[in-house]
Amino acid sequence: MNEENKTKRPLDFIRQIIADDLSSGKHDTIVTRFPPEPNGFLHIGHAKSICLNFGVARENNACCHLRFDDTNPGKESSEYVEAIKNDVHWLGYDWGEHLYYASDYFDKLHDFAVELIKMGKAYVCHLSSEQMREYRGTLTETGKDSPYRNRSVEENLELFSQMKAGELEEGSCALRAKIDMNSPNILLRDPVLYRIMKTHHHRTGDTWCIYPMYDFTHCLSDMLEGITHSLCTLEFENNRPLYDWVLDTLATPCHPRQIEFARLNINFTVTSKRKLLQLVNEGHVSGWDDPRMLTISGLRRRGYTPKSIRSFCEGVGIGKKESWIDMGVLENSIRDDLNVTAPRVFGILDPIKVIITNYPENESEMLEAQNHPQNADMGTRLVPFSRELFIERSDYMENAPKKFFRFTEGREVRLRYAYLVTCNKAIKNSEGEVVELHCTYDPESRGGNAPDGRKVKGTIHWLSAAEAVTAEIRLYDRLFSVEYPDADKEKNFKDFLNPESLQVLSGCKVEPSLLNANPDDRYQFERQGYFCLDSKDNNSEKLVFNRIVTLRDSWAKLAGKG
RNA sequence: UGGGGGAUGGUCUAACGGCAAGACAGCGGACUCUGACUCCGCUUAUCGGGGUUCGAAUCCCUGUCCCCCAGCCA
Numbered sequence: 001m002n003e004e005n006k007t008k009r010p011l012d013f014i015r016q017i018i019a020d021d022l023s024s025g026k027h028d029t030i031v032t033r034f035p036p037e038p039n040g041f042l043h044i045g046h047a048k049s050i051c052l053n054f055g056v057a058r059e060n061n062a063c064c065h066l067r068f069d070d071t072n073p074g075k076e077s078s079e080y081v082e083a084i085k086n087d088v089h090w091l092g093y094d095w096g097e098h099l100y101y102a103s104d105y106f107d108k109l110h111d112f113a114v115e116l117i118k119m120g121k122a123y124v125c126h127l128s129s130e131q132m133r134e135y136r137g138t139l140t141e142t143g144k145d146s147p148y149r150n151r152s153v154e155e156n157l158e159l160f161s162q163m164k165a166g167e168l169e170e171g172s173c174a175l176r177a178k179i180d181m182n183s184p185n186i187l188l189r190d191p192v193l194y195r196i197m198k199t200h201h202h203r204t205g206d207t208w209c210i211y212p213m214y215d216f217t218h219c220l221s222d223m224l225e226g227i228t229h230s231l232c233t234l235e236f237e238n239n240r241p242l243y244d245w246v247l248d249t250l251a252t253p254c255h256p257r258q259i260e261f262a263r264l265n266i267n268f269t270v271t272s273k274r275k276l277l278q279l280v281n282e283g284h285v286s287g288w289d290d291p292r293m294l295t296i297s298g299l300r301r302r303g304y305t306p307k308s309i310r311s312f313c314e315g316v317g318i319g320k321k322e323s324w325i326d327m328g329v330l331e332n333s334i335r336d337d338l339n340v341t342a343p344r345v346f347g348i349l350d351p352i353k354v355i356i357t358n359y360p361e362n363e364s365e366m367l368e369a370q371n372h373p374q375n376a377d378m379g380t381r382l383v384p385f386s387r388e389l390f391i392e393r394s395d396y397m398e399n400a401p402k403k404f405f406r407f408t409e410g411r412e413v414r415l416r417y418a419y420l421v422t423c424n425k426a427i428k429n430s431e432g433e434v435v436e437l438h439c440t441y442d443p444e445s446r447g448g449n450a451p452d453g454r455k456v457k458g459t460i461h462w463l464s465a466a467e468a469v470t471a472e473i474r475l476y477d478r479l480f481s482v483e484y485p486d487a488d489k490e491k492n493f494k495d496f497l498n499p500e501s502l503q504v505l506s507g508c509k510v511e512p513s514l515l516n517a518n519p520d521d522r523y524q525f526e527r528q529g530y531f532c533l534d535s536k537d538n539n540s541e542k543l544v545f546n547r548i549v550t551l552r553d554s555w556a557k558l559a560g561k562g
Numbered sequence: 563u564g565g566g567g568g569a570u571g572g573u574c575u576a577a578c579g580g581c582a583a584g585a586c587a588g589c590g591g592a593c594u595c596u597g598a599c600u601c602c603g604c605u606u607a608u609c610g611g612g613g614u615u616c617g618a619a620u621c622c623c624u625g626u627c628c629c630c631c632a633g634c635c636a
Binding site: 009010012016035036037039069071072075128129132133136137138139140141142143170171173174175176183184185186187189192194195196197211213214215217218234235236237238239240241260262267273315316317318319320321322323324325326328329332335339340344370373374403405406414415416417418447448449456457458459460461524526527528529551552553554555556557558 | 573585597599630635
């Protein structure tokens with residue numbers, strides 16, 4: 001499913017609700033928002049939410065706000081803010097003028113809290129967090145009222161202002177909503193609204209020493225911005241009654257509707273900021289943008305295109321059932337994109353020398369190759385051919401089965417766009433390792449076609465040894481070796497890291513034209529996969545390529561069956 | 563054991579009381595100067611049990627299983 005023909009797809013349940021709200025006249029226009037906490041980098045799961053919120057807005061000619069939910073200063077930083085903005089833009093979305101921060105609303109939020117106190121709907125509680133837990137009850141037992149629950153409005157006002165003034169110690173007390181300690185929904189058992197945190201905030205500095213909690217902040221921020229549909233993940237379903245309670249109790253002029261959808265899960269990886277942070281901090285990966293990480297920045301560095309991520313998110317759909325998407329579906333989305341856009345070149349991961357014994361020494365010629373076999377508009381290029389070549393080591397096999405359409409002694413193979421070549425002899429070193437292939441070519445087959453029309457099944461890529469350029473190529477595999485790394489209650493997810501997730505190949509050979517590659521270029525190395533320059537480690541001294549994804553390989557599948 | 567959600571092929575998604583459809587995966591085949599791409603074919607599903615109905619994935623009852631909630635995190 002690509003972005004162009006999405007009109008065929010039925011509306012998901014959220015888009016349906018929005019369409020209904022528009023047609024019923026409940027709303028003239030809609031407003032959505034993407035509300036990340038700046039405490040880490042965005043990952044593929046966030047991409048789903050971004051595509052939903054910004055996508056729905058775009059489809060309805062409406063706005064989607066970017067709002068940083070920065071109410072817990074100890075964990076947040078402006079470094080994350082910048083990374084997140086960059087990632088959202090890169091994905092292809094624009095919030096225009098609508099960049100907000102929950103911290104923009106601290107004054108208003110404070111005033112709302114005061115209002116709640118005046119209504120007798122909030123109180124300052126001096127229970128310690130341990131005591132509060134005890135008073136809260138359990139899943140099966142109701143809670144009991146805090147002894148501070150019935151303080152007078154005046155006393156609460158005074159205490160809250162002392163909290164705000166920094167006159168009270170962290171943890172000594174908190175502002176709580178007065179709802180219902182007997183509610184079967186634990187979130188409604190007098191939830192904390194404000195806590196004391198004498199922590200520097202990346203935007204408000206030391207202005208505040210009390211910070212509002214998520215449940216108090218989020219609904220009011222949505223309301224202040226005139227959000228119509230507040231889309232979030234399933235685990236917030238229990239929070240919805242609280243979201244509604246705050247807005248209802250304060251009788252706000254508008255009341256956004258919170259709708260929950262299932263978060264994205266992908267197998268063989270983890271999508272949790274907390275866990276990704278651990279991988280980064282403990283050095284299991286090189287950083288948030290390690291190409292093995294399914295962070296937006298990791299995917300970008302790996303070579304994924306924004307379009308492929310968007311079409312992936314579109315393909316997984318929006319529902320309420322928790323689901324696990326196969327990693328292969330993500331890989332497919334980038335293959336689909338690059339298959340039509342990436343120019344083809346030759347690159348050899350594990351080179352082995354080939355001598356064309358009947359080709360004149362000290363001579364070479366230029367042969368024409370297509371940049372894209374299905375798209376002539378992408379033009380052609382000239383590649384040098386000579387007596388000494390490199391081919392892929394895996395394109396030779398000593399005792400090859402009949403179905404192996406590549407080199408083995410006595411077998412003829414086509415060098416793509418060049419000549420038909422027969423392998424005569426494999427030269428081995430003292431360890432018995434093949435170091436060189438001696439072959440002869442058919443001079444009549446220039447370009448790759450036999451004048452007598454004989455069929456040659458195998459076609460392989462090659463490079464002229466003298467002109468080939470040396471490069472480092474990094475091959476990536478899934479970061480975890482099990483399908484559900486955090487499913488095991490006994491073991492830590494890090495126990496399942498795949499030790500072979502990164503393979504660095506040096507001495508690889510690529511076409512000289514790749515010396516002019518740009519950081520944003522993506523290529524198909526024919527018969528190998530899609531590759532791009534590594535945005536961090538590539539430099540004028542050393543060519544460094546990342547393998548974005550392999551090509552499908554039905555031979556590997558066949559061979560694997562043995 | 564309280565409350566809130568969820569259950570359709572191996573995996574996702576659709577069908578809105580009227581032929582269970584599509585994608586990915588898998589299998590088989592065609593094509594091929596990439597064992598790629600493309601194309602064709604095939605296998606595989608309504609959680610169980612009742613009920614309403616001419617007709618139920620859909621409505622009702624009931625059971626089972628899975629997820630979320632007991633942070634001064636979001």
